[in-house]
Amino acid sequence: MKFAPPRGMRDFYPEDLRRRNALFDAWRNAALKYGFEEYDAPVVETEELLIRKGGEEIVNQIYSFADKSGRRLALRPEMTPSLARIVIDRQKMLTLPLKWFSIPQCFRYERMTKGRKREHYQWNLDIVGEEGLLAEVEVLGAAITALQSLGLTHQHFQVRIGSRAILADLYRSLGLTADKFMAVCLVLDKMEKIPPEVTHQMLTDEGFSDAEIQKVLSLMSIKTIADVEAQLGGATENTRDVNELLALMKASGLAEYIVYDISIIRGLSYYTGIVFEAFDTNRKFRAIFGGGRYDNLLSSLGGESLPCVGLGFGDVVVQELLADLGKFQDDSQTLDFAVGFMTENERPFAIQTATLLRNRDYQVSLSLKSERAKKFFNQANRSGAHYAIYLGPDEAAQQLVGIKDLRKGEQKHLPLNDLKNETFA
């Protein structure tokens, strides 16, 4: 038998888990600060829910199976279908807008490359039931706040804003018909990652002529909303939307984190409006987070039509970036006290000592067997404990506790009962 985890999946030893928790705490605290509420749904969903129309890549990557009664189930590759499902299931009872977040583990069977596992945790932030741009502003603000709390600033990352609606306007301005627009989006979304000739071939396969392909690709050289408006012959509702979003982000004090980028398209077909992706400044890594507006998903699944904005933020890329920038969180254990004892006779006294401290909400590691002082103090130092208490026969006889401050090196003795009130730094 092999003892590695299944291929593409991760074990989290305590030091890994502390890093994961530090990230989850950053996500959770930012979400709560922005007034989002946490929800969750099963990691196993019906295959039917997850396999949407559209033939997207994601559908081929789903881990699916039959349960013992023949139900087709699958491990979720993303959280949005589950969110849509649970909103529709209580659509009449929920007070809109919803501002919800979750930290689901998601699974995709895909080839293993750097930053790609077969599972990851993904912070999902969604606002359901609001068509105004403040929904985008709140989602982006929370995501940027989480990255700030991890020590990153606009010197380290930027959020790039695109608009499916603007791209559609531009596409129409080229005289092309709307029916192939979604296919074009999926090709353009991939073009940074694939060779130009492959992009060309994919568009040829969609039935475009060389001249049309030239036109489509020329759109990607547009740099600003002003460029867009020049191409379209003036401002449109959609260019005004992007400008308004930029202005609102400025009111949030986050203007320097945001830039318009026509190449931001997103690979999922359910997006309908503004979309966004955050990248490290040096573009060394894949997107840190991404999302956008998806106003048709709920109605396409059979629910009422509700405007939605969502964001997905995985745990893998941000941890790579933090490591690369030397901003990894401290992963050492935190302990207030280590308590040890010299012989088995002091065991009850050591238990009493640990109990008194734990009743005061201190984190206490109690040695599980008697040991020599030297061994105990070595281990106490390694454990990161602030204080060490080592109990021998004399201490037990006198009900006295010797406390060593491992940071200052100072030591003092106290009667056991004084532990109930003594102040520790």
Place this chain on the structure above:
Amino acid sequence: MKFAPPRGMRDFYPEDLRRRNALFDAWRNAALKYGFEEYDAPVVETEELLIRKGGEEIVNQIYSFADKSGRRLALRPEMTPSLARIVIDRQKMLTLPLKWFSIPQCFRYERMTKGRKREHYQWNLDIVGEEGLLAEVEVLGAAITALQSLGLTHQHFQVRIGSRAILADLYRSLGLTADKFMAVCLVLDKMEKIPPEVTHQMLTDEGFSDAEIQKVLSLMSIKTIADVEAQLGGATENTRDVNELLALMKASGLAEYIVYDISIIRGLSYYTGIVFEAFDTNRKFRAIFGGGRYDNLLSSLGGESLPCVGLGFGDVVVQELLADLGKFQDDSQTLDFAVGFMTENERPFAIQTATLLRNRDYQVSLSLKSERAKKFFNQANRSGAHYAIYLGPDEAAQQLVGIKDLRKGEQKHLPLNDLKNETFA
């Protein structure tokens, strides 16, 4: 399409998730107080790891499937095999003893009855590498502490201690041969839940005569360790162990939570020593938690032999008990501020206000569109916010913020910039 979750699985709407988090916090805080470190492993493991020898019920309840390359995988039904795997994988590098905890979601395909879902979350506490009884004491102390922090005392629940080793001694004292002992354990473990004639039949099927069955069942009328010693003709290493455990729990101040109970056997075959289960005092619910010593699991999987003590504590029964006792945690949202605005013109000012407060780590719900004062304050009151700030054209013009304390009903106005320093209760 149906919008319910897959059968036997749960959605967690925000109010459900807050209750889940309150329980997880109680578990996590108790574990940290006792010096345990958190770890995690994939919810998907290889089927080979999970299907152990023994033909136990659990094996028939595993959700298993093949991935796209034909690997046999499965959703874990319990955490202990994963724990054993990751310990063995780093056996040479880890400093023993390990005191580890985790809160995995576990899956079993089983018939749906009260308190039985097809998934649950299960707090796992394990000590690996310590043969002394302090391992049991620490695991039990942490579990009891978690229940205390949820408002429960020995008036509400008790931990019942059994011993596989004592049962084996008693079994041998009846003149029965050891080869069927494990099968007897599995039958006796179930006997409270099934009719006597079924128990009788199961033992008959194992090849016992009526007289032998009579003897085996008579063991279940033993009430105390003194009774055990009378039957065995004196104290044994194993009866002394249980008495020592009771004494150490007394030193922890937890004596009144613990009682010896010969009928506590546990259904899993890997237990080797003392086992335990906690029940509500009225025995209205299934076990709140259970566990015990399993000294042979790692070696049986191919690792070094290491003594282990573990405990599993599911989220379903304890929540039922808390609800039954009226001790359910408050599940309402907590918010410091609700911020609203009268017209779209005040949107940037409202964003600035929310940003200042969030920068001070307050939890702020910002309305996503303009609304009338009455509607805003109604919603602010429902949201549980402590303070409400409603901004109209006058406030925006003067850069003044009106703050209403929704608990006291008091209102005051402050210049926007004063929000940076104002003290809020």
